[in-house]
Amino acid sequence: MAQLPSIGKSICVYPNPLGFGPLRESLARYLALGRGIACSPAQIIITAGYKGALELATLVLLKRGDTVWMEDPGYGVASGLLTAMGVKVASVPVDTEGICIAAAEAMAAKARLAVVTPSHQFPTCVTMSLPRRQALLGWAERERSWIIEDDYDGEFHYAGRPLPALKSIDRGERVLYAGSFSKTLYPGVRLGYLILPSGWSHASRPSCNCAIWGRQRTCRPWPQALWTKDTSAATYAACATSTRHGVPP
């Protein structure tokens, strides 16, 4: 807790609703190194864990009654949250290449959002194939729909080189990437982050701005400042890259 005096002044002002600046800068560097994602700190919003990111994205992107593709089997907490927020969940089957896009289109081609876990599908651990990734991005571009990439455990790949994040090949800017510290550091602090598409700043979308201010009540700057110390000095990226080649960090 030795860091607290240095951030003492921060409690006298309203915090940046996007999150603690140095943490977002550190994350932008890590994401380029570790996940192949080119983004600026301005695109990153610190959230109250993945569920905070999903809630924020849903508030900004969807209206009640919209349909969302969810993987089945999948993360029940996420589909429960979306159902509670008044959107319809289309349960899409998963095979050895990940979510079945053809089945999803047959079920609900006009869905507004697809929530996927491309790195290691939860709970089957299947990695989404490149053709499936391209089909998913193609659908989102055609329908002007959105994709949330839940990369909760993208760092934990043990055999061969991991595929870069889906976000890294998102040329049409349809993907909102959600990352989490719950698996790499600790789940109890409830810290995650959401990357918005580029050129899609919160200021250009009033609904997004309101949603961010409204939802940041659980996301205070102190833990973020402490986190920044842990994640800076490239420690976090080293942890994510060196061990991929079997070298302890």
Added chain:
Amino acid sequence: MRHLYAARRAALIDALELTLKDTLELRLASGGLHLLAGVVGSIGDTVLAERARSRGYALHALSAHCRRARDQNALLLPFTNIPETSALLIGRQLKAAFAYTPR
């Protein structure tokens, strides 16, 4: 961290092959924070998960993560909190837990 998890994962795979080969069929992927193993035979994954949980092992049934999907009789076995030196013991204890039927 990934190095540690890779070692723990490999140790649990070896232990399960030695102790539960007749009950579980590992479906190995390249990553993740748990192993997925199909259940061999007619017993349900929720029954095995419940037996393990009653002995203190936090296993999950794959079918419990399904909304409409069917025929998903498999277990999720977390490995991140099992030290390499404990893996074999855990395998044996799981085998005993799976065989246990409460009266």
